[in-house]
Every structure is written in structure tokens, then in C-alpha cells.
Amino acid sequence: MLEIKNLHARIGDREILKGLTLTVNPGEVHAIMGPNGAGKSTLSYILAGKEDYEVTEGEVLLNGESILDLEPNERSVAGLFLAFQYPIEIPGVATMTFLKAALNAHRKAKGQDELTTPEFMKLVKGVSEKLNITSEMLRRPVNVGFSGGEKKRAEIMQMALLQPSICILDETDSGLDIDALKVVAEGVNALRSPDRAFVVITHYQRLLDHIVPDIVHVLSDGRIVRTGGPELALDLEKNGYAAYVADAAA
Amino acid sequence: MAAVKETVDQVLSIDVDKYKYGFVSDIESDLAPKGLNEDIVRFISAKKDEPEWLTEWRLEALRRWQTMEEPTWARVDYPPIDFQDLHYYAAPKKTTGPKSLDEVDPALLDTYKKLGIPLKEQEILAGVEKGERPVAVDAVFDSVSVVTTFKAELAKHGVIFCPISEAVRTHPELVRKYLGSVVPITDNFYATLNSAVFSDGSFVYVPKGVRCPMELSTYFRINEKKTGQFERTLIIADEGAYVSYLEGCTAPSRDENQLHAAVVELIALDDAEIKYSTVQNWYPGDSEGKGGVFNFVTKRGDCRGKNAKISWTQVETGSAITWKYPSCILRGDNSRGEFYSIAISNGRQQVDSGTKMIHLGKNTSSKIISKGISAGRSSNTYRGLVSVGRKASGARNFTNCDSLLIGNKCGAHTVPYIESKNASAIVEHEATTSKISDDQLFYCLQRGLPQEEAIALIVNGFVKDVLQQLPMEFMVETQKLIGISLEGSVG
Numbered sequence: 253m254l255e256i257k258n259l260h261a262r263i264g265d266r267e268i269l270k271g272l273t274l275t276v277n278p279g280e281v282h283a284i285m286g287p288n289g290a291g292k293s294t295l296s297y298i299l300a301g302k303e304d305y306e307v308t309e310g311e312v313l314l315n316g317e318s319i320l321d322l323e324p325n326e327r328s329v330a331g332l333f334l335a336f337q338y339p340i341e342i343p344g345v346a347t348m349t350f351l352k353a354a355l356n357a358h359r360k361a362k363g364q365d366e367l368t369t370p371e372f373m374k375l376v377k378g379v380s381e382k383l384n385i386t387s388e389m390l391r392r393p394v395n396v397g398f399s400g401g402e403k404k405r406a407e408i409m410q411m412a413l414l415q416p417s418i419c420i421l422d423e424t425d426s427g428l429d430i431d432a433l434k435v436v437a438e439g440v441n442a443l444r445s446p447d448r449a450f451v452v453i454t455h456y457q458r459l460l461d462h463i464v465p466d467i468v469h470v471l472s473d474g475r476i477v478r479t480g481g482p483e484l485a486l487d488l489e490k491n492g493y494a495a496y497v498a499d500a501a502a
Numbered sequence: 503m504a505a506v507k508e509t510v511d512q513v514l515s516i517d518v519d520k521y522k523y524g525f526v527s528d529i530e531s532d533l534a535p536k537g538l539n540e541d542i543v544r545f546i547s548a549k550k551d552e553p554e555w556l557t558e559w560r561l562e563a564l565r566r567w568q569t570m571e572e573p574t575w576a577r578v579d580y581p582p583i584d585f586q587d588l589h590y591y592a593a594p595k596k597t598t599g600p601k602s603l604d605e606v607d608p609a610l611l612d613t614y615k616k617l618g619i620p621l622k623e624q625e626i627l628a629g630v631e632k633g634e635r636p637v638a639v640d641a642v643f644d645s646v647s648v649v650t651t652f653k654a655e656l657a658k659h660g661v662i663f664c665p666i667s668e669a670v671r672t673h674p675e676l677v678r679k680y681l682g683s684v685v686p687i688t689d690n691f692y693a694t695l696n697s698a699v700f701s702d703g704s705f706v707y708v709p710k711g712v713r714c715p716m717e718l719s720t721y722f723r724i725n726e727k728k729t730g731q732f733e734r735t736l737i738i739a740d741e742g743a744y745v746s747y748l749e750g751c752t753a754p755s756r757d758e759n760q761l762h763a764a765v766v767e768l769i770a771l772d773d774a775e776i777k778y779s780t781v782q783n784w785y786p787g788d789s790e791g792k793g794g795v796f797n798f799v800t801k802r803g804d805c806r807g808k809n810a811k812i813s814w815t816q817v818e819t820g821s822a823i824t825w826k827y828p829s830c831i832l833r834g835d836n837s838r839g840e841f842y843s844i845a846i847s848n849g850r851q852q853v854d855s856g857t858k859m860i861h862l863g864k865n866t867s868s869k870i871i872s873k874g875i876s877a878g879r880s881s882n883t884y885r886g887l888v889s890v891g892r893k894a895s896g897a898r899n900f901t902n903c904d905s906l907l908i909g910n911k912c913g914a915h916t917v918p919y920i921e922s923k924n925a926s927a928i929v930e931h932e933a934t935t936s937k938i939s940d941d942q943l944f945y946c947l948q949r950g951l952p953q954e955e956a957i958a959l960i961v962n963g964f965v966k967d968v969l970q971q972l973p974m975e976f977m978v979e980t981q982k983l984i985g986i987s988l989e990g991s992v993g
């Protein structure tokens with residue numbers, strides 16, 4: 253589904269990804285862990301098509317097609333979703349309006365008609381209630397004045413609404429209290445399906461207790477330096493990254 | 503408004519060079535010879551069958567104008583206008599004045615139909631059944647009003663809504679009393695020019711205690727080339743009256759510039775309220791700055807009575823040059839003035855717009871919310887004056903001016919003037935300038951929105967406070983108009 257081959261990328265003069273390779277198959281959940289500054293968010297931005305980064309080598313295929321020349325919105329309608337580590341505020345634009353615009357953009361790209369307002373409301377109600385998002389929040393401008401945890405829940409709500417095929421979650425657990433963590437995890441688990449895959453970037457095992465990954469990777473200094481099963485995350489939790497970072501340097 | 507809706511449906515893919523309303527109607531015109539002198543003024547006055555006092559009034563303005571110089575203080579730059587190379591009167595030949603619809607030239611009706619303005623009352627009422635609110639329309643084509651709808655219905659409530667040329671004949675006492683009482687003929691170069699040669703425009707009188715039962719609107723269209731349009735609008739809300747009025751404008755795309763110098767006067771007596779909304783979408787010129795309407799407009803409202811209220815809401819998306827400062831004179835005690843503005847400039851457009859709030863009465867208050875959006879290579883200036891007179895104790899003003907830049911070849915400027923002669927006045931001013939952030943754009947794109955749609959969405963959020971001031975139907979359509987005006991603003 254998602255194939256990243258020998259990806260090198262830089263921002264300005266600084267190389268951040270240094271030959272990253274990763275394959276994600278449909279139905280799988282991959283966790284990516286790694287020290288601060290390793291390049292995890294950078295990877296997610298490059299996958300989503302943020303302009304600031306220059307890909308100097310390698311390729312990224314989504315369902316067999318290269319996506320590196322696609323605009324971010326084209327990647328989105330092709331099924332790639334990124335839940336941001338730091339969701340962006342858009343003053344004056346009601347969350348509801350934003351959701352509708354996003355959903356209609358997807359439908360339009362697929363040649364479908366726009367939903368009627370009642371159909372849309374029903375859909376939003378379905379996904380927002382599961383994530384404890386009130387209608388009052390939906391009326392507020394996108395992410396403006398949302399608490400850290402509310403922002404993360406809103407990201408998952410958008411994901412549930414857009415039904416992407418590859419979901420990248422960048423530290424969706426940070427800033428969540430224990431109850432919210434469960435709500436978000438349930439939201440994600442409900443979306444798990446044989447034809448959808450997840451890449452979950454996190455620092456903590458506690459998220460992986462709820463969203464159990466099939467495969468765990470350690471990303472350090474712009475490369476995947478170790479790949480294993482769920483037990484790898486437990487080991488990291490106990491022993492830290494020292495061993496793997498040293499590996500990478502060696 | 504239907505005009506805007508139609509634009510959206512049909513023109514979503516075009517750039518600033520392809521202005522929707524740019525078609526020319528092939529209608530034979532009755533033209534005054536080019537140039538401006540006493541004979542031309544008499545010609546216009548005679549065409550309109552005006553009384554002697556009005557002819558004299560015009561001539562006085564002309565003499566005054568001949569001694570005046572064009573103002574140069576605004577931040578706009580344009581080639582000199584040859585005022586002798588223009589026609590000061592143009593009227594569709596078959597229409598000598600407003601008539602019943604059956605008599606109106608079908609080619610004219612067709613023009614308005616293309617613009618999406620229904621003039622047939624049956625069609626409008628059909629819209630009402632679908633949940634649209636009725637709007638009475640005065641359609642002004644070049645120098646004359648071609649038709650006014652719902653006059654009879656309005657007359658039942660004592661509301662007078664007709665072309666000003668007709669009001670001069672049918673209600674001379676009202677016209678004579680109020681014309682020039684807010685914007686005197688000596689006011690400024692363009693207003694004085696307008697006073698000499700004004701063509702047509704709307705007249706509204708809402709009698710004491712009457713709440714006007716429907717929205718009133720005037721739809722202006724410049725068609726003839728090398729003409730100036732000099733419309734004159736006069737709206738009077740008598741004691742305790744209320745009226746909401748909409749103004750819409752378009753013009754054909756022509757390579758040469760067209761001159762538009764309107765005057766609008768509003769008078770609100772004790773406890774009266776006037777809400778005046780404009781969506782100005784004159785031809786802006788092409789992306790290289792060729793052609794486009796020069797829009798030099800004087801709009802002023804006088805809160806002449808106590809507790810009177812006047813509010814201006816404007817959405818300015820068109821014109822090559824916009825020079826416009828809808829203002830309020832807060833004369834009556836406790837009177838209120840409001841100015842809500844969205845000014846969008848793209849391509850090579852130049853906007854210098856803002857407001858003046860003149861506090862004269864006690865406990866008067868004013869509010870100014872201005873949102874300027876500049877894209878392309880345009881320039882967008884907010885220029886505002888808040889003045890508090892010696893007797894205006896307890897006066898309050900709140901001003902908020904926000905500018906949003908799209909791209910890095912455009913400019914935004916804020917020029918606020920504050921003059922206070924009364925120590926008890928409270929004047930607050932806030933201003934911000936921002937750019938659409940790459941992060942905001944990326945976020946929207948990540949959710950599937952194409953770039954232009956994302957910009958339109960972010961801009962609509964930016965102007966939300968002002969959009970909410972527009973009548974409901976107008977608000978939705980304006981949101982779309984904003985998207986269209988910004989097409990081609992990046993990349």
C-alpha cells in the first residue's frame with residue numbers, strides 16, 4: 253500500500269532523512285518510535301507533500317503509484333491522511349464548515365455529488381459523538397481555542413470522516429488525558445480494516461497498549477535502524493534508545 | 503444575489519482576466535456630445551424635464567467644479583482623466599424614462615436577465631415561494647433608470663421608491679429639502695462633478711414609524727463606452743422608520759477606463775435606522791492593469807435626529823481604482839454609525855477606501871470594522887477619520903482594521919486619523935497585518951481542498967465579522983464572490 257524506498261530529504265542545507273525505507277501493507281498498523289529530532293514529523297510532512305522539504309533521492313509509492321509529484325490535496329484525495337502533531341488554527345472558519353469543505357473536495361475528486369446538509373449532519377454526528385466532540389465545538393473555528401486534547405480528538409474525527417486508506421498519526425497521544433487516550437484509541441481501532449493501514453508515530457507504550465501495532469520501527473537520525481514486533485516497544489520503554497542510536501552511529 | 507450565484511456556477515475556472523459581466527449589450531444610445539460645459543448641463547437637465555431650480559443647482563455646481571482640482575492625496579496612481587473626452591449622458595434610445603415592464607426594450611430586460619437580476623415581479627414572487635425574500639429593484643442602465651419593481655406594493659405602506667429623476671417631478675418638496683443637504687455641492691471634486699451632471703439613481707423615502715416591508719435595491723450597469731456614470735442616490739428615513747437597502751454594480755470589460763463618480767446621501771431622523779449594503783463588482787481591468795472602472799464615490803449618511811442609526815456594509819471586489827469613504831455624521835444625541843468593509847484587491851487593482859465618523863452629538867457611538875485583502879500586484883489602503891467635536895461628550899469609537907496579504911507583490915496600508923476635541927471621548931483603534939500562513943494552507947490542502955478553495959476558505963474566515971452584517975442571502979453569495987475575486991491570486 254505504502255512503499256518508501258531509500259528516501260533522502262533536506263530542508264535548506266540540512267539533510268534530515270538519510271535513506272529511509274519502509275513498506276506498509278493493507279490492514280497493518282506500524283508504530284514508529286525514535287528520539288526527538290530523529291525526523292519522524294519530517295517523514296510525515298514529506299509523505300503529505302509539504303513544500304519546505306526537498307526530496308533528493310528515493311521514492312514513495314501509494315498503491316503502486318509515485319506520489320512525490322502530486323500536490324498535497326491530490327495525495328489527500330488519493331487516500332493519505334495526516335493527523336498533525338500540532339494541528340493548525342484557522343480563525344473564523346467553523347469546524348463544521350471546514351469538515352464540509354474537506355468532505356466535498358473528496359467527493360468531487362471521486363466524481364460524487366456533494367452531500368445534502370441533512371446527510372452531512374448525520375455523518376458528522378456519527379463520527380463526532382464517538383469522539384466526545386460536542387456540537388458546540390463543531391461550531392467553533394477550526395482548532396481555535398481547542399485544548400491540546402480536543403485538537404487531537406478533532407484530528408481523529410476528520411480522519412474518520414474522510415475514510416482514508418493510509419493514516420499517519422503524528423504523536424496523536426501527546427497531550428491526551430487517560431480517558432481521552434482511550435477514546436482516541438477506540439476511534440482508531442474502529443477504523444482498522446483489511447484495506448486500511450496506519451503509521452502511528454509515538455514516544456509511549458501507553459498508546460500501543462490500546463492500538464496494538466503489528467510492526468514497530470525505530471527511526472534515528474533519518475533512517476529506520478531497527479524493526480521488530482510489539483515487544484520492541486516494550487524494550488524501548490525499559491531501556492531507552494541508547495543501544496539503537498549507537499547502532500546507527502556505528 | 504442571483505447575479506453572484508450565476509457567476510459562481512459558470513465562472514469557477516476563469517482567472518481575473520475573464521470578468522463574468524464583461525459582455526456589451528448592443529443597444530442604441532442617445533448620447534450627449536462629448537465634453538462638459540453649461541450647454542451639456544442644460545442638455546441633461548432638459549432631457550430629464552427638470553424644474554428651473556434644479557438646472558440652476560447643477561449650473562452652480564458646474565461653475566464651482568471648474569475652479570476645483572482633482573484630489574491627489576489618495577494612494578492610487580492612474581493616468582490623467584480627460585474630462586472633456588467623455589459623454590456625460592447616455593440613455594438607451596428606446597427608453598425615455600421608466601415605464602411599466604411591458605414597454606421596456608426586451609434587449610434591456612435580457613441584459614438584466616444575463617446579470618441574474620429578475621425584474622419581472624412574477625419571477626421574483628416565484629422566488630419568494632421557494633423561500634427567498636422579495637427585493638424591490640431599481641435598475642439603472644447608463645444614465646437612466648429603466649424600471650423599478652414593487653412600487654405599488656411599497657406605496658401601500660407609504661414608502662416612496664423610484665428613480666430620482668422621477669422623484670424630482672413627483673415629490674419636488676422632498677428632493678429639494680434633502681438633495682445636497684448631506685453632501686453639499688461644494689464638497690469635493692467628484693461630488694461637485696456629480697452634482698453638475700448626475701444622471702439617475704434611486705430615491706427612497708420611508709415615512710414616520712414605517713418599517714419598510716422589503717429590502718430595496720438598485721442595480722447599476724454601465725454599458726456605453728466613453729461614458730461616465732454619475733448616479734445619485736437619496737434615502738430618507740423619517741422619524742422611527744427603518745429601511746435596508748442593497749446596491750450592486752457591474753460594467754462591461756472595455757480596454758479604456760470607465761469613470762464612475764456617484765454620490766449617495768442618507769438622512770436618518772429621530773429614532774430612524776438605515777442599513778446600506780453594497781456589493782461593488784465593477785470591471786477591475788485585466789491582470790496587466792488595462793481597462794477597468796475608476797470608481798470615485800462620495801457616500802455619506804447624516805444621523806440628523808436623536809437615536810438615529812446608519813450602518814454601511816460594503817464588499818468591494820471590483821474596479822481598477824476605488825476611492826470611496828462611506829461616512830457618518832453623528833449629529834443627533836445618542837446616534838450610532840457603523841462601517842463594515844471587505845475590500846479585496848487582486849491583479850493591478852488599487853483600493854483607497856475607509857470611512858469618516860464625525861461625532862457631533864452627545865453620547866454618539868461608532869464602530870469601524872475593516873478587512874482588507876490584497877493579492878496579486880494590487881495595493882489596498884484603509885484610510886479613516888474619527889473626529890469628536892467639542893460638544894460630543896461621551897462619544898465612543900471602536901476601530902478594528904485588519905489586512906491580509908496573499909503573495910508578496912501586493913501592498914496593504916492603514917492610515918487612521920483621530921481628532922478629538924472632547925476629553926470624555928473614548929477612541930479605540932486596533933490594527934493587524936497578516937499573511938495567509940503556509941501552515942494554514944498546507945493543513946487545508948492535506949484535507950483535500952485545492953489551493954484556491956483553501957485560500958477562499960481562509961479569507962472567508964478572516965472577513966467573517968463583516969460577512970455577518972450582510973443580509974442572509976447576500977452573505978452566502980458574497981462568500982463565493984470572494985473566492986472568485988481571488989482566483990489567480992497565487993502561483
Ligand SMILES: Nc1ncnc2c1ncn2[C@@H]1O[C@H](COP(=O)(O)OP(=O)(O)OP(=O)(O)O)[C@@H](O)[C@H]1O
Binds near residue numbers: 294
Ligand atoms: N524548517 C526547518 N528548518 C531547519 N531544521 C528543521 C526544520 N524542520 C525540522 N528541522 C529539523 O529536522 C530534525 C527532525 O525534526 P522532526 O520534527 O522531524 O523530528 P521528530 O522526530 O518529529 O521529533 P519529535 O519527537 O521531537 O517530534 C530536527 O533536528 C529539526 O530541528
Ligand SMILES: [Mg+2]
Binds near residue numbers: 293337422423
Ligand atoms: Mg515530531
